[in-house]
Amino acid sequence: MDCKKxxxxxxxxxxxxxxxEEKKRLQGHLEGCPSCRRKDREYREILGHLRPDFIPEPLPYFRERLLARIREKDKAAPALFGLKWAHRAVLFFLAVQILFGVGLLLTPREKTRELSRAERLFLQNENPLTETASLLNQQRAEDKNMMLIFASLDDRNGGRR
Ligand SMILES: [Zn+2]
Incomplete structure (x- = not known):
């Protein structure tokens, strides 16, 4: 039997x-071949690491130390917990926004809430007060007209006088 076989x-x-019969032949080769004996040793060592029944026992107090570490992690958990909820809150906020947007799209225009005059002006980036101011100006112009009318009447009256 050669080494390959x-x-x-x-x-x-x-x-x-x-x-x-095979076992006997292999045994015979191993006895006369140090190189194959070494290979056999190496293979057995590797297999020993792979086989579950060869898994080494954990170090003493492994379980206790592991549980202690888990408990420590639990103590640090509230921050993670909060983060998780913040994440959910953001998702919820986005979902509400999307639903709101879809709702606006689906709602017929006639049914959309009428904006108050001030709100419309505010959305148009205009100052609601400017319109009031212009109204006041108009008022003032009207007053001026009235004053002119009265003045002219006064003039006429004065002419008659
Ligand atoms: Zn050999």
Whole structure:
């Protein structure tokens, strides 16, 4: 048996038991071949790390230390908890905004709430007071007209006098 074949037998032997004849032949090769014995040792070591029944026991007090760390994390949790809720609040706010926007789009124009005069002016970025001021100015102009009329009447009267 050459080393190549011996290796194949070795690999198979880790998964399933070899035939008695194969096992004997492999054993014979390993006894005379230090290189294949080393390979066998290495493979077994690697497999020992992979197999669940070879998983090493946790260090002493591992569980206690782990639980302590979990408890510490729980203490720090409220901040995370708040963050989570802030995140949800933002999502909720966005959802409300979207719903509101959709609602506005779906609502027929006639049904939309009538804005008050001041609100409309405010939305048009105008100062509601300027219009009042212009009204006052108009008033003043009217007053002026009235005054002129009266003045002219006075003039006429004065002429008659
Ligand atoms: Zn060999």
């Amino acid at each position: 011996a290796e194949r037998f070795l690999l198979r032997s880790y998964d399933t038991a070899l035939e008695p």
